[in-house]
Amino acid sequence: MAFLSANSPLDVLKHLLLIVTVGALLVLGFFYVYLPMSTHHGETITVPKVTGMNLADLEDYLKQRNLAYFVDDSSYSPSIRPFTVLVQDPAPGEKVKEGRKIYLQVSMKNPPVIKMPNLTGGSSKNAMLILKSYDLVVGQIQLVPDMAAGSVLKQLVGGKEIAPGAPIAKGTRVDLVVADGQGNQTFAVPNLVNMPEDEAITLLVGQGLQKGEVFELPAEDGQTAGTVVRQRPVAGPDATIRMGQLVDIWVAK
Structure with a gap:
């Protein structure tokens, strides 16, 4: 060569x-x-939308498109069918290479178990906010006679008291026993007629009653200005009232 x-x-x-x-x-x-x-x-593949699909249908669906998946998170909602895809990453429409994994968040079959919060002693309004933040459901609100108006006295699940810290599944219905602010003690309606207005109000407060509306009327013959000339409910031998109730009075000008 x-x-x-x-x-x-x-x-x-x-x-x-x-x-x-x-x-x-x-x-x-x-x-x-x-x-x-x-x-x-x-060469790239357009990521399909898989949110709303069930995991049972997902493997073959993605395999046909040369893609894979990985479940890296889960959450629970009673209104969503178990194993439904809630979130995907990459998002639908993005371009990826063949074989790329799509990361998924799916709905759980069983609700997670948490610790029951302490609702007793607080207001019913605050208790409802706490239940919502814990993904628990507000059930029946039962009002009972008690002077601590609006305060939660008991927390119940299935008709039985549940202690703070006890295990409870998210989505569980929690009933509340709430004070009505009136108490259960009844006694005779006090007679306020012919009493000065300030003394009548002091008497109401001392007996655990509340001042209602105060109306004014022109003084008639024999009536002293500034005294109570009428009341509601009316006092009488058989008239009773419960602690915390309102009493309206009419005062002579």
Whole structure:
């Protein structure tokens, strides 16, 4: 092979140029021909929407599209069918390579168990906010006679008291026993007629009653201005009232 013989410096230079050229072609072919063919360089897949689908249907659906999935989070909602896809990442419509994993958040079959919060002693309004924040359901509100108006006296599940810290599943219905602010003690209606207005109000407060509306009437013959001339409810031998109730009075001008 006369071409490969090195009889002169020019022949050596030719050989070196040939070696460099072949090496360059091999490098370029590896990066621009072999790698793109073996890795599908530049080929992408549009991520489909899988939210709302069930995991049982998802594996074949994504496998047909050369994609995979991984469940990395879960949450519970009683209104959503178990194992339903709630959130996906990447989002639908994004471009990804073949074989890319789609990370999912799915709904749980069973609700998680948490510790029952302490609602007793606080207001019923605050108790409802706490129940909502714990993903518990506000059940029946039962009013009972007690002077601590609006205060939660008991917390019940299934008709039985549940202690703070006891295990309870999210979504459980919790009933509340709440004070009505009136108490259960009944006694005779006090007679306020002919009493000065300030003394009548002091008497009401002292007996655990509340002042209602105060009306004014022109003083008639024999009536002293500033005294009570009428009341509701009216006092009498059989008239009773419960602690915390309102009493309206009419005062002479």
